[in-house]
Amino acid sequence: MSKILVIDDDRDICFLMNKFLTKHGYETHESYTAKKALELLDEITDFDLVLCDYRLEGVDGKTMLLKIKEKYPALPVIIITGYNDLKTAVDVMKMGAYDYVTKPLFPEEILNTIQSALNASPAAVPPPVGGNGTAAAAVDHVVDKKKGFTSNSDYIFGTSAVFQQIMDQIILVGPTDYSVIIYGESGSGKEAIAQEIHKRSKRSAFPFVAIDCGALSKELAGSELFGHEKGAFTGAINQKSGSFELANGGTIFLDEIANLSYEIQVSLLRVIQERKMRRVGGIKDISLDVRILIASNERLWDAAQKGKFREDLFHRFNEFTIEVPPLRQRKEDIMVFARHFLQKANESLQKRIRGFSPEVEEIFRNYVWHGNLRELKNVVKRAALLTDGEYVEDRSLPFEISNYRKLLFEHNPDAIVEAPTPVVPIHDTIATSPLRKQFGENSLKEASIDLEYEMILKALKETNFNKSKAARLLNIDRKTLYNKIKLYQELNNR
16 A cells, blocks of 8 residues: 655645545545654655645745655655646756646546556656756656646657658758648647657757647637636636646647637637737737647648638648658558557556567558557557467457458458458448438438448347358348448448
8 A cells, every 4th residue: 555645734635635545545644844744754764655735834845845855866746736837847847846736636637646656667756957857858747747748759750651751841840930730630640740840949948738629618728728817707716827828938739720719710810920829818918939830630721711710820820731641551650650559568567578470460451540540559558458478469459450351341251242342441431431421411311321230240240240140130131231231332432
């Protein structure tokens, strides 16, 4: 059972933290003063973690952190602060804090941060600046942990010719201040490419802030991007710095930018033109020096023509463009990424899996990765968890991966009609059915065919893809079954 010391002069906070952490299986001790906390650390020498408030009576968090680190340099310390201030965060990270959390405390956030600190090796605790650390490293560590920022990506670049071309483009545009539009499907690595551009820029020592615009609600998007003043709207109990303000001096990455509302697009246009912004409910302009990188899985010019995206905003952003091809179009990169993800899984699971069986490599190279790198990474992580031997076997793969040929209806030894090979797996057409393009989203005909497909696929799975048994289960003859399969493939190929 891990031992945690909670240091806070607010007795209510100590009581609540003690109750909450005890419920989750931790042994907790509490102290209301810095002096008592240091005595406890000397008395009970096997603490695993310290949670320390930044403002204690008579002592600030920096002083307390230094005293703890002086005696116990490997002990992870999480700072609790009521001030969402990037400078404070960077300062405590420089001095060796593992992380910081801001009040009000959210149970899931504090629990995840504690678990991360306890699972980290001593080498993962950032050294104080002046030792082996740097100010830039401290900033990177902060932005990696707060607000979903990323600094140390587990993404690598492929070896294919098309990826070498992307690297050349990154090297070319990185040192400039150009805005860059990165096009690519979901999960293809757009954010990692944005990070690489940032690392090669003159802003690399400053924050990299990544925002998923698709996850921002229409009501709160302005607050998330530009911040708000106290009392600006119901629930705005404190002043808040927005993502643009936090990224000042560095780079902000706006993923799926076409999802932003028209009003926010207008505000963005002002930021680009005047390099100034104003918090929601504020009356004072804040000067900005930030590079903007954006990404989209749809063409912004097409979105502009449809009225979904401001054309003048598109032209402001369109200084340089990078295309990220989907994984299925660069098969030579698949095993490069798969081995990298396996290495990461080995480190996480403390395993020594050496690689993939020839059958698995063949499946990986021929499978259509609609989720791109994100899907590949998750498949490898799952397979590593299920693997007991030295090599990942096909039995450790998800059903839809290991049986992809059957799901394509290509495995037809007794077929009486030869169907064309689909461009995409038939099992994926429910979510992105080509019928929706032909008949519309609310088409009764499309819904009927989709339902037929689901029933046939279920029957085939239950009979291990025996067409005769599946036909009997569906109460149709074999020829009807084959004709319906052929219909699905033809519709999928259009």
